[in-house]
């Protein structure tokens with residue numbers, strides 16, 4: 764579903780990621796860890812074709828990312844839901860309008876019952892008409908998750924989804940991602956919270972990858 768063969772990525776001629784090979788199977792659960800600045804966000808951006816590799820081959824759903832046209836990339840984006848590090852809401856819209864945006868911007872219908880059900884699932888049924896500025900950090904993150912999955916993607920990529928949350932709220936968010944994985948979704952989470960990884964590994968079979976020295980490696984047995 765996501766396949767990397769000897770992928771490298773450079774910014775302004777300086778190589779940040781090198782020789783990365785990985786096969787992400789449907790229904791799998793991956794953590795991506797590594798120090799700040801190692802390239803976790805960059806790696807995720809490659810996985811949803813926001814960036815293209817500077818070397819190697821990146822296959823998304825059987826298509827070579829470097830050969831995709833605009834329509835193919837738009838198709839890929841519908842199959843991959845992304846929870847961004849900085850939730851990026853439109854402040855003048857309500858929570859439910861923000862969550863529905865991936866549908867409304869592509870002129871697709873919004874089913875009000877499904878939207879209500881989704882907001883209830885992430886525990887925000889009572890906050891539907893609130894504006895982003897009125898939401899707590901945990902509420903924003905759960906809204907970002909709801910927005911990422913409103914198009915029913917096959918894959919969910921989450922970039923530090925628990926970054927500003929306390930431990931209890933982090934576990935709550937992670938349990939939603941675990942539940943999505945149990946429903947068959949492929950999940951990849953970038954985080955440097957090793958405690959969270961350990962907690963989640965008790966609930967789900969997760970593969971832990973680490974970016975160190977520009978390379979992608981399996982994390983040690985301690986995780």
Ligand SMILES: Nc1ncnc2c1ncn2[C@@H]1O[C@H](COP(=O)(O)OP(=O)(O)OP(=O)(O)O)[C@@H](O)[C@H]1O
Nearest residue numbers: 774775779797798799800801802803804805806955
């Ligand atoms: N568009 C860009 N142009 C040039 N350099 C960039 C660009 N985006 C990221 N970088 C640099 O690449 C490096 C890796 O950034 P990235 O955000 O991928 O790391 P990260 O592991 O996600 O970091 P963090 O854990 O702090 O979020 C950083 O040094 C960053 O400054």
